[in-house]
Amino acid sequence: MLELKFDLNNCDLEPIHIPGSIQSHGYFIAINQEEFISCCSENIYELSGLQAVDLIGKSLKYLERSLSLQDGNSLISEMVRLTKQVDHLEQLNPSLITIKDKPFNLIITASEALLFLEFEPIVVDGSSLLQSMIGRSVSHMLKDKNLNVLLNNTSIQVRKIIGFDRIMIYRFAPDGHGEVVSESKSENQDSWLGQHFPASDIPQQARSLYKINLTRLIADVEAVSSKILGFPDVKSLDLTHSQLRSVSPIHIQYLKNMGVASSFSISLIFRGELWGLIACHNYTPKFIDYRSRESAKLIGEILSSALEFRQEESDQQIHEIFNNHLVKLSKQLQKNDSLIDALTKHKTNLLNVVHGGGAVFVYEKRFVKLGITPNSAQIESLMKWIQAKSRKSIFHTNNLEAIYPPAKAFRKTASGLLLLVISRELNEYILFFKPEQLETISWAGNPTKQIEVGNNGLTHISPRKSFESWAETVVGKSINWSLEEIQAVSKLKEEIVYSINLKANAIRLMNEKLKEAYEELDTFSYTISHDLKNPVSAIKVFSQLLMRDASLSERGKQISRHIEDGAKKMNLMIDEVLEYSRIGRAETAYSMVDVSVMIERIITEMRIVFHDRFLNITVGNLPAIYGDSAMLMRVFANLIGNAVKYSQHSHSPKVHIEAINDGKSICYQITDNGIGIKPVDLPRIFDLFKRMSNVGQIEGSGVGLAIVKRIMDKHEGKVWAESVMNEGSVFYASFKHSKINQQ
Structure with missing residues (x-):
């Protein structure tokens, strides 16, 4: 037996599958591929009359002769040979064999290159009695669809079958700890129903073995285990598949502390994982022979199937509910342009x-x-x-x-x-x-x-x-979040991604059509505007000729002047539209632009147009910008020109120009103290042909700010305004820093 220095983690570290010993109610022999004995349990003397050390290395024939088998000297050899012809050893196990007038079950299991031969006594009439009760018990177990009733019926029927003092159905939680969810017991015992047990009581490696060995018997906690002797080193002999594998001393002490003398467990497997155990406790030693354990295993398999069936029914109901909601959400995603509205604004929503x-x-x-x-x-x-x-x-x-x-x-x-x-x-x-x-x-x-x-x-x-x-x-x-909830959310993501892709494709198609329409409109506006210049010029010339006619009355001359003014205004608008169209069609020639020089030139021109006495223009920091020089000249000329134009009627007109660099962008600000913009007009001042409602007789085409907006878009910048009526306005032109440093 391996000597362990226990600490609080030893329960999960103890190598319980290689204990180096067996429970002493049976006998163990391992043979190699040549059918020679590699190792055997020390108590084999009770069965064969030979010491274990005398059997090691001997042939299987030698073992048969020493056992004086009454059923034929070659029975064990025949069973071993049959193992090579069957797909599953369960087809052979157990074999009835009589040794010294005592009936035994011979159980053969394979472990790597060895075959284990285990001899267990047979309880006379125990198997037949158990098997006769199985059919009746199963019908009692399954008579109710309710899960709790199913579990309670099972614990009652298992207790009737094997006669243990306490039967518990023990369910594992995701973290490994367990809960007693059903119980059948003697009247004088305290109930453990609803009690929880920590994961360390049945550690991880023990839970793994329960998935392999669907039944596990500890016949007598006071019995001394029998060591396995032989070659190879028995300290590494894997007894995972052994029926007689001895028990961890920690678990033996645990059972003793509970007052349990014998225990038996049946594994419950759900979807390939260990769902729980039918845990059976007896307060006196109790042996259950192999055939009886196999019959009990059938109970566990039937209950496991029933659990899966009940759970699948419940899961299916939940799945259908979630799926119905997902279908509604999918329809809402298709009908609504807004993803947010589709998922949050209806009776069926994310919740x-x-x-x-x-x-x-x-x-x-x-x-x-x-x-x-x-x-x-x-x-x-x-x-x-x-x-x-x-x-x-x-x-x-x-x-x-x-x-x-x-x-x-x-x-x-x-x-x-x-x-x-x-x-x-x-x-x-x-x-x-x-x-x-x-x-x-x-x-x-x-x-x-x-x-x-x-x-x-x-x-x-x-x-x-x-x-x-x-x-x-x-x-x-x-x-806990259920598997059905996680699956529903995963399906929801698929629906959302599908909807986003559909909308993205629709938007892409719409953008292509808009681009075509925009280009056609751009070409149309350019052509029309260009073609209008000649007739407008003719109107202007004819109106001037009329005013030179001496025979024309004063009223006629006044009308001619109005015609000329209208022609001039129309010509200005045509020029602006042509400029707006040209900007849309023009390629952008980027370079570093010295904005201070550009603004100084604009201010000089403004002084000539508006006379020095009307201008009070101040400037602050004017950093260079990476952009198209001609287009930027148009931006600043328009913004500064508007600031001067709409503030010239103020008592003391003022215009201030400066830029703020915040590390991410350079934002130019043109501030005036002019007439201001009404709040109702502010959102649309950059629209084509849009003029403010309070401009009165101040000249303008309604195209200048639209040109500014178009140029800023081509520079991936932003333009906006803030204003207070009769106090002035601030226009902002912001350029991305990433566009500033591209020299």
Whole structure:
């Protein structure tokens, strides 16, 4: 037996599959491929009359002669040969063999290059009695569809079949700890129904063995195990598939502390994983022979199938509910142009996809909240953490504060988080929340194991001695996210991505059509404007000729002057439209532009047009900009010209020009104290032919600011305005820093 220096983690480290010994109620022999004995249990003397050391290295024939078999000297050899002809050893096991007038079950199992031969006594009439009860018990087990009733019926029927003092159905939680969910017991015993047991009581490597060995018998906790002797080194002999494998001393002490003398378990497998155990305890030693254990295994397999069937029924119902909601959401996504409206503004919305308390849709730099959620500041902080930490497209937890401590502040609202990533690059997510589910867990004794020093001075774990109820209140956790919820959210992502792609394709197609229409309109406006210049010029010339006619009355001359003024105004508008169209068609020639020189030139021209006495123009910092010099000249000429034009009627006209560099952009500001812009006009001042309603007789075409906007768009910049009526306006022209340094 390996000597272990136990610490609190030894339960998960103990090599229970290579104990180097067997339980002493049976006998063990291992043979190699040449049918020679490699090792055997020390108690083989009781069966053969030969010491184990005398059998090691001997042939299988020698063993048969020493056993004086009554059923023929070659029975064991024949069974071994048959193992090479069958697909599953279960077809051979067990074989009835009589040794010294005593019936035994011979169980053959394979382990790497060895065959294990295990001899177990047969309980007379036990198997037939058990098998006769199986049929009746199964019908009683399955008579109700309710899961709790099914489990209760099973525990009652198993107790009737094997006669143990206590039968428990023990279900494992995702973290490995277990709960007694059904129980059948003697009247004088305390109930353990609803009690929880820590994961360390049945550690991970033990749970793995339960998936392989569907039944496990410990016949007598007081019995001394029998060592295995032989070659190779028995310390590495894997007894995973052995029926007689001895028991961990930690587990033996655990059972003794519970007052249990014998235990038997039947594994319950659900979808390939260990769902739980039918755990059977007896308070006196009790042996169950191999055939009886196999019959009991059938009970476990039937219950496992029933569990799967019941769960699949329940899952299917939930799946159909979620799927119906997803179908409605899909239709809403197709009908609504807005993704946010489709998922949040209808009776069927994001909250119908999961059994949650709240949801947040993070899309297009907006937070849209549904149900009960953390506040906006808490969501913003959580989103920063998600953006830094999240790498999965779907992530879920029922204990958010364990990985994100600030969540403790809103645990009542959002202890559970299910995160759906729509686009990590665009920071677009859907967050589903579940509230805290306070839970008081009743443990079967304090689950903490204690370290003790034994009589030999070695440190070891002492399993707890008290199994009296010990309560613990669990905080900060929500109900777990179900597989159906996760699948529904995954399906929702597919629908959203599909909808986004459809809308993107529609927008792309629309943009292509708009581009074609825009180019056609651009060409049309250029052609029409160009062709209009000749007749407008003719109108202007004819009106001037009329005014020179001496016979024309004063009224006629006045009309002619109006015609000439109209022709001039129309000619100005045509020139502006031609310029607007030319800018749209022109290629951009980028270079570094000295804006200070450009603005000085514009101011000089303004002084000539408006006379020095009307101008008070000041300038501040005027940094260079990377752009098209001719186009930028038009931008600043228009903005400065407007500032001067619309402030010239003020008592003391003032215009100030300067730029602010914030490291990301350079923003030019042109400030005046003119007539201002009405709030109703402000959103549309950059539209073509749009003039303010309060300009009066101040000349203008309504095209200048539209030209400015078009030039700024070509430079990937922004232009906007702020204004207060009768106090003045500020026009802003902002250029990206990335466009500033491209020399």
